[in-house]
Amino acid sequence: MSNTLSPNDQVRVRMAPSPTGYLHIGGARTALFNWLFAKHHNGKFILRIDDTDTARSTDESMHEIYDALKWLSINWDEHYVQSERRNVYDRYVKQLLESGNAYHCYCTPEELEEIRAQARANKQTRSYDRRCRNLTPEDVDRFVAEGRKPTVRIKMPDIPIHVNDLILGSRNIDPATLEDEVIVRSNGMPNYNLTSIIDDAEMQITHVIRGTEHLNNTPKQIAIANALDLKLPQFAHIPLVLDDTGRKLSKRHHGDLVAVNRYREQGYLPEAMLNFVVRLGWSYDDKQEIFSVDELIEKFDLARVGKSGSVFDIKKLEWLNSHYINQLDVSARTDAVIPFWKQEGLVDSTTNRDWLENIVEAVGERLTTFQDIVPQTRYFFTDDFEYESKAVKKWWGGSDEKKQKTREILTNLGQILEKIPTFDVETIESAIWKYTDENDIKRVAAMQALRIALTGTSFGPSLFDIVLLLGQDEVFKRIQRAITCL
RNA sequence: GCCGCUAUCGUCUAGGGGUCAGGACGGAUGGUUCUCAGCCAUCAAACCGGGGUUCGAAUCCCCGUAGCGGUACCA
16 A cells, blocks of 8 residues: 655655657746745755657757756756666566566557457447456467567556545546556566656655646556555646647647757747746736746745646747846846857957947847847948848838938938047937938938948937947948948 | 546736736837837736526536547657
């Protein structure tokens, strides 16, 4: 008989990814909930790589998972890899076989498929008919002679299994719905439902916090634990993270779009990702949206986790990310942005740091991701840009007459800026206003015409900042070029 | 097919027998400004349906419906 946890045991939780791909948003949330729960209770967070599916597990994806977790600062206190623990599982399997709680199954995949099809046609609840439970020695000899390699199945009990879930509540599972699960493959490799619950016990996990896709595995694992007389953890099944059509987020269907590492590469901040992901299914009250990690550790509580799935909304992530970016000072923002400039070949180690900081300062609160720096500031580094046709049409003019007027304005502006006494924002500003106001030219019209000449687009930071950062010579050059292009 | 879970604005959610059903993202409008972003102000937007219980139900109960998850020698 399993006994339950005593309340003053140290909390030990685990995240148990299978290394069959990158860590996605849903996995990150599972990791975070576990980690926060551990931190909140002063417990341990354990990372366990569930790689018993040797065919699909890769080293590469294992390292991707490590990287993603490290980026999020979800650090682990202990680390295990299941494929290195074969002897542990083998020992328990032996025990199960000897106690009569498990048996060898010689059914071939083809036979099983047939049995399943039959059960389905008959609208049966259970698909496997447990035929190998009562094999005669002669049957076994025959199968062995045929060269069949058996799997091992667990015998499910015929009494209801009680499951208490910290989020979903308690219920009793009808034994008639329980399958004699395969716990060891014919190649000798143990399966998830076996290894998971064994390790949870061996590693003294107190709380299993995982996605609801595992809800149906829980009674199976409890049955295995009971047969082995293992101590049971508490279970908490958290609702799934969904895409905008309401389906579970998965690597297969959503590709890179949901990969945590992808967001890092695009210039998202881990704080934003954490803050975003924690609010998927969890809330503190009706006021607070922004939480620091320390606050989360203090406030996180499974009791406030909801029961229904949450849709992954990138707009909200973007909002949080710009919030956290704007929280950073100019120097930190510059540090964060430099790799993206370098990646585009816009900046190298010789580029003047102060000038770069001034650009970042000018860009101000316009970044949603650090990656945005590239399209928003490219024109500072190169004059190799196109004039946006929509902007040109609106501000430079569609008719020859308007174009002529624009040429005139740009020419005048060029002359003014060329011989400006002191090249600073205040002087530039008053000189331009003086010109527009005295000649009865709309400020917008002059400024937008100049903006397009200097940047190719009709929007961006304060034009005075741009003029200053580009420098007198470059500004004059670009104005001359614009005039000839008009 | 079978087993299970879930159900408040488009989205994340608060509330949980008597509330103008609150907040946030997103959207719309206006203001500020050389543009965009931002900021400020304003607005639209929800209790899945039907029965009960009750003086009163979004809230409790039942029945539907819908969506999702599982149904592997994956995890």
